[in-house]
Amino acid sequence: MVLGKLGEYLDKLIAKAQETGQREVANRLQAMVDDGDLVILKRWVIANHYDAQLLTWGLHSNWLGIPMAPGFGDDEVLARNSVRFANDVESRVKAVFGSGEGSPVSPKVYVNMVSDVMTRHGYTSGARQAGRAGRAKQKTWVRAYPARNPRDWHDELIGTTIKVTEFFFLPGGPNAGALVEAPHDWDHLGDPAEWINCGHACVYR
Numbered sequence: 001m002v003l004g005k006l007g008e009y010l011d012k013l014i015a016k017a018q019e020t021g022q023r024e025v026a027n028r029l030q031a032m033v034d035d036g037d038l039v040i041l042k043r044w045v046i047a048n049h050y051d052a053q054l055l056t057w058g059l060h061s062n063w064l065g066i067p068m069a070p071g072f073g074d075d076e077v078l079a080r081n082s083v084r085f086a087n088d089v090e091s092r093v094k095a096v097f098g099s100g101e102g103s104p105v106s107p108k109v110y111v112n113m114v115s116d117v118m119t120r121h122g123y124t125s126g127a128r129q130a131g132r133a134g135r136a137k138q139k140t141w142v143r144a145y146p147a148r149n150p151r152d153w154h155d156e157l158i159g160t161t162i163k164v165t166e167f168f169f170l171p172g173g174p175n176a177g178a179l180v181e182a183p184h185d186w187d188h189l190g191d192p193a194e195w196i197n198c199g200h201a202c203v204y205r
Contacts, residue, residue, distance in 0.1 A: 007145020064134025
């Protein structure tokens with residue numbers, strides 16, 4: 001698998017996640033929140049986030065000389081990454097749907113948004129762990145798939161290569177000056193307007 005195929009694979013993962021999410025999660029989301037039981041939501045998030053991590057691990061195996069599938073230690077890290085992300089989604093869902101004031105978006109729209117975010121975040125997490133396993137020295141900001149929501153300041157960073165331990169500096173936009181680990185940095189920048197559908201990814205070399 002080469003970088004040019006990344007967007008195609010990610011889009012397929014997102015479409016699959018949206019299909020299962022609308023069938024298994026969206027129609028029951030408010031009831032799950034009301035009951036305080038989000039097991040179905042968390043199971044869905046963990047599975048799809050983990051799949052995205054495996055995808056990017058396989059992609060980076062060609063560049064970093066690591067096995068196509070992660071070994072036990074690395075796989076354990078990927079699993080923990082997915083559980084941690086699912087816990088984060090759970091808390092955010094409770095905040096959105098459990099306020100008692102009604103949701104600002106429909107469950108299906110929210111599930112579609114989470115499908116996109118968890119896949120891109122899974123890509124970022126898997127790439128980071130592959131970089132550690134392959135002792136990558138650098139990471140590069142790249143265009144990986146078509147931008148549905150273009151951001152000129154993100155395009156300015158295409159080709160920027162920094163040390164794996166460093167952060168990218170956002171040169172413009174609503175969060176100008178923010179430091180991010182990768183284009184879809186849910187952990188360091190909570191504003192989804194910054195990273196949803198921007199079309200960029202980070203590769204480790």
